[in-house]
Amino acid sequence: MKKIVNPWNGLEGYKCFGCAPENPLGLKLEFYEDGDDIVAIWKPIEWYQGWLDTLHGGILATLMDELGGWLVLRKLQTTGVTSRLDTRFLKSISTKNKQLTIRGRIKEQKRNAVFIESEISDENEEVCAKADMVYFVVTPEKAREQFHFCGCKTEEE
Numbered sequence: 671m672k673k674i675v676n677p678w679n680g681l682e683g684y685k686c687f688g689c690a691p692e693n694p695l696g697l698k699l700e701f702y703e704d705g706d707d708i709v710a711i712w713k714p715i716e717w718y719q720g721w722l723d724t725l726h727g728g729i730l731a732t733l734m735d736e737l738g739g740w741l742v743l744r745k746l747q748t749t750g751v752t753s754r755l756d757t758r759f760l761k762s763i764s765t766k767n768k769q770l771t772i773r774g775r776i777k778e779q780k781r782n783a784v785f786i787e788s789e790i791s792d793e794n795e796e797v798c799a800k801a802d803m804v805y806f807v808v809t810p811e812k813a814r815e816q817f818h819f820c821g822c823k824t825e826e827e
Contacts, residue, residue, distance in 0.1 A: 671702040671709060672824035674744055681818060688736030697733065699772075701740045703824055708741045710772040714765045725763040731755060734788040734801040737774045741786055742805050743822040745776055750807035753783070761798040768793045782807050 678684045679691065687696045702709045712733065720726035735755050742750055763770065774788030786803040813819040 671704045672826055674701040674703055674708070674740065675823050675825055676700075677743070677820060677822050678818065688732060689740070697729075697736070699733070699736055701737070701744070703744055704773075706745075707773050707775045708737060708744055710737055710740075712770050712772060714763065714767055714770060716765050719765045723765050725765050725767075727757075727759055730759065730763065730790060730799045731757045731801065733770070733772045733790060734774065734799065735803065737772045737788050738786045738801075738803045738805055740822075741774055741776055742784055742807055743819070746779075746784065746807060747821060748807050748810050748813045749817045749819045750782070750784070750805045750813075752803060753806050754804040755801055756803070757799065757801045759799050761792075761796065763790070763792055763798050771795070 676689060684690050685693045687693060689699045690696050691698050699710045699712060714725050718726055718729045735752055771791045774786055776784055777787050778785040784805040784807055786805060788801050789797045790799040791797050
């Protein structure tokens with residue numbers, strides 16, 4: 671797997687809940703390219719529980735939504751916004767898991783609509799949640815002007 675460089679590191683005011691490394695309340699996700707997939711490895715903590723020792727469903731949805739955004743960044747070299755996020759919770763996840771794996775891929779693109787699927791697996795590699803998403807992407811020019819996006823590379827590039 672190749673580590674993806676966060677294109678917004680150092681940008682003043684950048685405090686994304688999902689991926690900003692300096693957000694003290696955020697998830698601080700880092701992403702990797704694995705063939706057609708984008709992957710994040712994340713350790714849950716007790717502050718993100720819904721019920722005792724159980725990861726909150728909203729956090730699970732956020733993990734998959736954030737991964738979808740990074741799929742668009744890396745694979746299409748642009749950005750956009752979530753239009754739809756259909757989440758299925760298959761099994762609860764303990765906040766005591768050593769790590770979760772969030773993985774996703776682009777299924778299809780129709781003009782500016784990108785169809786994405788993702789899943790979250792626990793430390794035993796059991797799939798516990800899935801999501802189907804639709805992202806609306808913008809042109810690379812608009813991505814630069816509106817989202818300060820200047821490309822998404824791996825550390826090897």
